[in-house]
Amino acid sequence: MQDRIPIVIADDHAVLRESLTALLQSQPDFKVVGTAANGEEAVRLVQQYAPRVLVLDLAMPGGDGFEVLRSLERAGSRVASVVLTGSDSQNDYVQVVRLGARGLVLKADQPQKLFSAIRAVAEGELAFSDEIAHSVLDAMVSSHPAVPSSMGRLSGRERQISYMVARGMRNRDIANDLSISENTVKRHLQSIFSKTGSRDRLELAVLALSETGKAA
Numbered sequence: 001m002q003d004r005i006p007i008v009i010a011d012d013h014a015v016l017r018e019s020l021t022a023l024l025q026s027q028p029d030f031k032v033v034g035t036a037a038n039g040e041e042a043v044r045l046v047q048q049y050a051p052r053v054l055v056l057d058l059a060m061p062g063g064d065g066f067e068v069l070r071s072l073e074r075a076g077s078r079v080a081s082v083v084l085t086g087s088d089s090q091n092d093y094v095q096v097v098r099l100g101a102r103g104l105v106l107k108a109d110q111p112q113k114l115f116s117a118i119r120a121v122a123e124g125e126l127a128f129s130d131e132i133a134h135s136v137l138d139a140m141v142s143s144h145p146a147v148p149s150s151m152g153r154l155s156g157r158e159r160q161i162s163y164m165v166a167r168g169m170r171n172r173d174i175a176n177d178l179s180i181s182e183n184t185v186k187r188h189l190q191s192i193f194s195k196t197g198s199r200d201r202l203e204l205a206v207l208a209l210s211e212t213g214k215a216a
Helices: 014-025 039-049 065-075 090-098 111-122 130-142 148-152 156-166 171-178 182-196 201-212
Strands: 005-010 030-036 053-057 080-085 103-106
Touching: 005 014, 005 039, 005 111, 014 030, 014 053, 014 111, 030 039, 039 053, 039 065, 053 065, 053 111, 065 080, 065 090, 080 090, 080 111, 090 103, 090 130, 103 111, 130 201, 148 182, 148 201, 156 171, 156 182, 156 201, 171 182, 182 201
Parallel strands: 005 030, 005 053, 053 080, 080 103
Antiparallel strands: none
16 A cells, blocks of 8 residues: 555564554555664664654663754655654653653553554644643744744735644644644645745744743
8 A cells, every 4th residue: 555654663662662563554544664762873763764654662772762853864765753762751752852752652642643643644643642742832932033924925814824833733623623724734834834934833832922921
């Protein structure tokens, strides 16, 4: 199937790595193209296979999840990363998002939550719980200077969509609210990213909320 999402899994526990592989391969739209037991392998496999999604454990030898995200950013290897963690630290959550992760799933969560997160980030969306999303956005907005001129270049509809993204709405929800197609939402977002210089939804959300001076 050509439209299956290629995925790399990085976790230092062999049993969990194999279980995750079997679990994800059970989904008709997923394809595990590589597995890594440490941070160095994770970076190498992402560069080798260019997957759409990296499922990443934080605590690993040979470069933990934080270092993997740093290395990928330095190398310009942009991959939609879903962090799979047992940590309950809000500081960890904020740090991984700052380093480029676009989804976070707790190891205690049900498999369906991981499936949904992978599908969301593969489509360029974010996959965080509401609580984590608000914590991350609050932290990032507080340290991000407002750039009104960037938002000022947007049309009225583009600004509307930007603020809806900042509230955590997905493309299908935006489309339903505005009575337009998802493809139209995607076209607007491409224009918004180009005009504001935002690389993805998280950067756009931070920019939009910085202009209003508060998190939604």
